[in-house]
Amino acid sequence: MDDLYGFLIGPALWASLTVFVVGLICRIFYLYGLSRERDKVFYNHMNWSWGLRSVGHWIIPWGSASMRNQPVFTFAFFLFHICLFGVPIFLSAHNVLLNEWVGWSFWSLPDGVADALTIVMLITILFLFARRLIRPEVRILTTPWDYTLLLMTFLPFATGFLAYHQWGPYRLMLILHIIFGEILLVVIPFSKLGHIILWFFSRSFIGFEMGERRGARSW
Amino acid sequence: MSESIEKPVDVKQIKALLEANDSARIRTWLSICSRCGLCAESCFFYLANNRDPRLSPAYKFKNTLGLMYRKKGNVDRQFLKKCYDIIWGECTTCKRCSMYCPFGIDIATLIATARTICFSQGIVPEGLARTSVNYRETGNQMGMSTEDFIETCEWMAEETAEEMPGLTIPIDKPGAKYMYTVNAREPMFYPQDLAMAAQIFTVAEEDWTIPSTGWDCTNLAMFAGDKALAGQVVKSMYDKALELGVGKILITECGHAYRSAAFEGPYFAGCAGGKPPVEVVHSVRLFYEYLRDGRIKIDPEKMLTEPVTYQDPCNVSRNGGLWEEGRKIVGFLAKDFRDMSPNREHNHCCGGGGGYIPMGPEFKKRRMLSGRVKAEQIRATGAKIVITPCHNCFDQVNDLNKEYDLDVKVLSFKEIITESMIIPEKFQPVDEEEEGGEE
Numbered sequence: 172m173d174d175l176y177g178f179l180i181g182p183a184l185w186a187s188l189t190v191f192v193v194g195l196i197c198r199i200f201y202l203y204g205l206s207r208e209r210d211k212v213f214y215n216h217m218n219w220s221w222g223l224r225s226v227g228h229w230i231i232p233w234g235s236a237s238m239r240n241q242p243v244f245t246f247a248f249f250l251f252h253i254c255l256f257g258v259p260i261f262l263s264a265h266n267v268l269l270n271e272w273v274g275w276s277f278w279s280l281p282d283g284v285a286d287a288l289t290i291v292m293l294i295t296i297l298f299l300f301a302r303r304l305i306r307p308e309v310r311i312l313t314t315p316w317d318y319t320l321l322l323m324t325f326l327p328f329a330t331g332f333l334a335y336h337q338w339g340p341y342r343l344m345l346i347l348h349i350i351f352g353e354i355l356l357v358v359i360p361f362s363k364l365g366h367i368i369l370w371f372f373s374r375s376f377i378g379f380e381m382g383e384r385r386g387a388r389s390w
Numbered sequence: 391m392s393e394s395i396e397k398p399v400d401v402k403q404i405k406a407l408l409e410a411n412d413s414a415r416i417r418t419w420l421s422i423c424s425r426c427g428l429c430a431e432s433c434f435f436y437l438a439n440n441r442d443p444r445l446s447p448a449y450k451f452k453n454t455l456g457l458m459y460r461k462k463g464n465v466d467r468q469f470l471k472k473c474y475d476i477i478w479g480e481c482t483t484c485k486r487c488s489m490y491c492p493f494g495i496d497i498a499t500l501i502a503t504a505r506t507i508c509f510s511q512g513i514v515p516e517g518l519a520r521t522s523v524n525y526r527e528t529g530n531q532m533g534m535s536t537e538d539f540i541e542t543c544e545w546m547a548e549e550t551a552e553e554m555p556g557l558t559i560p561i562d563k564p565g566a567k568y569m570y571t572v573n574a575r576e577p578m579f580y581p582q583d584l585a586m587a588a589q590i591f592t593v594a595e596e597d598w599t600i601p602s603t604g605w606d607c608t609n610l611a612m613f614a615g616d617k618a619l620a621g622q623v624v625k626s627m628y629d630k631a632l633e634l635g636v637g638k639i640l641i642t643e644c645g646h647a648y649r650s651a652a653f654e655g656p657y658f659a660g661c662a663g664g665k666p667p668v669e670v671v672h673s674v675r676l677f678y679e680y681l682r683d684g685r686i687k688i689d690p691e692k693m694l695t696e697p698v699t700y701q702d703p704c705n706v707s708r709n710g711g712l713w714e715e716g717r718k719i720v721g722f723l724a725k726d727f728r729d730m731s732p733n734r735e736h737n738h739c740c741g742g743g744g745g746y747i748p749m750g751p752e753f754k755k756r757r758m759l760s761g762r763v764k765a766e767q768i769r770a771t772g773a774k775i776v777i778t779p780c781h782n783c784f785d786q787v788n789d790l791n792k793e794y795d796l797d798v799k800v801l802s803f804k805e806i807i808t809e810s811m812i813i814p815e816k817f818q819p820v821d822e823e824e825e826g827g828e829e
Binding site for chain 2: 202203205206209210211212213215216225229235236237240241244303306307308309310311312313314317363365366369370372373374376377378380381384385386387388389390
């Protein structure tokens with residue numbers, strides 16, 4: 172078990188981080204190359220002000236008409252994304268490891284807060300899952316892969332939570348936590364989760380497309 | 391649907407088209423759509439048809455262009471016929487959903503691409519196919535000959551000059567400031583529209599002209615998925631403007647013509663930088679400037695007193711940025727303006743856009759069903775007059791008026807402006823001057 176732990180937190184972690192970063196970079200560069208050749212419309216009407224306003228109205232909760240139409244979903248959606256990024260980056264246990272490796276770490280959330288945010292996060296995932304099942308317009312679009320990705324996002328947090336509270340077999344939970352986390356990292360660049368970067372491009376594009384080209388807003 | 395229904399499809403051609411359209415945008419959009427369903431509520435087809443989930447924009451692109459890419463072009467005619475129903479029967483490419491999508495996925499572009507592929511296999515609504523023949527033969531959708539068009543202009547000029555001395559309809563005047571292009575149905579069925587435009591330009595003392603070719607600014611080929619023809623249509627207009635050396639191309643009160651001439655046309659015609667070679671201006675913009683600058687003055691006595699609402703044409707407001715100009719014109723013309731909700735760039739398509747009106751009787755029933763959203767919006771305002779600067783909105787609201795007993799009158803800006811503007815003395819008939827020409 173210790174060997175496995177050592178492997179997971181050593182070479183496997185580096186490998187998955189590399190795939191995550193390089194995978195995303197490759198996807199962006201590939202699309203960039205394709206766009207230079209085939210998306211003249213992207214560059215012809217490029218305007219940063221329209222792009223940033225489009226992004227801005229969607230990065231602020233309830234900043235767009237669409238989000239105001241669906242206030243509850245928007246609330247869950249923002250909680251989900253905030254916790255998804257906030258908890259792993261500002262978790263003291265992660266920062267301790269980071270400090271050990273590179274001698275530097277982020278500011279850490281108090282453990283109680285991180286714990287609460289994890290619960291919030293797990294609840295929002297359940298909410299998103301239920302929404303997919305219940306709302307006909309979402310259910311009809313949903314593929315098994317969408318549920319799988321939701322589960323893949325759920326598992327690292329659920330196992331991390333159990334490991335922290337030492338509920339269940341601690342070592343096993345810890346190992347599962349690391350494995351699920353690494354799987355998620357590896358999957359991001361190759362799935363719709365690539366939107367963590369691509370969203371900025373697609374939202375900016377519709378900003379210039381509607382704004383600079385047609386003189387209209389897109390939010 | 392046009393002929394060749396049972397013919398096998400040309401998979402090679404479909405593959406080539408998919409490959410040619412395989413851009414970074416389409417790739418990104420198809421791969422990051424997270425199936426959140428937020429687009430559903432933005433679509434009037436969805437709202438009007440008991441929130442049928444199959445009418446959500448994401449479902450529509452996923453099951454048309456999305457599947458074509460997933461199957462790598464290996465599709466059969468039956469599949470394309472299903473697509474036909476969706477991409478023409480359930481979408482007017484109004485672009486409202488891209489505003490409501492967190493990712494800003496331009497679903498109208500995805501649907502338009504699917505239309506191009508269906509078109510390549512001869513799958514296209516008959517009403518649109520018919521206009522394509524006309525465009526090819528005569529350069530306009532109604533198949534009107536140049537002689538007939540010029541005669542109509544001359545006839546209108548002659549007749550109107552009796553009421554307004556000094557009025558002319560200059561044809562092919564080189565170096566004019568505005569080259570006024572019209573929707574072919576104006577000279578064909580509503581020649582008084584030409585007369586009204588001439589009256590407005592005369593009173594505003596505008597330097598304008600009507601071209602003898604490239605005068606039809608509509609572009610139904612754009613909605614038929616025939617990009618080559620769409621380019622030809624728009625190019626003949628650009629070429630004429632360059633030949634005459636006019637300052638700007640002016641578009642009549644027509645929505646999709648503005649979308650074609652100003653925004654999409656340059657891509658169909660292959661113009662550098664994606665911009666038209668001559669600036670394109672919509673009538674709403676120019677009429678607003680006339681009123682703002684006092685070149686046209688409205689007689690306060692003749693302002694509309696009945697409650698009025700404004701139907702934002704998608705291609706003038708949401709896709710043209712002219713929602714405030716439209717409202718300001720209404721402010722000059724009407725005393726009791728009641729906006730619809732939602733309005734401006736968020737306004738719902740009337741249900742007649744994207745080629746829907748010319749698609750004809752085959753689609754009429756669906757058009758009336760999905761127009762329910764618009765009908766309810768209009769009814770809620772309590773307006774008796776609906777103003778709209780778009781021929782398709784005009785027809786659709788008229789049809790909705792009958793279908794839903796809205797008891798409204800549909801008017802264009804031209805009609806109201808010519809009825810209520812103050813005619814300067816020099817443009818008034820000499821013999822009638824004494825009898826209340828001052829009014």
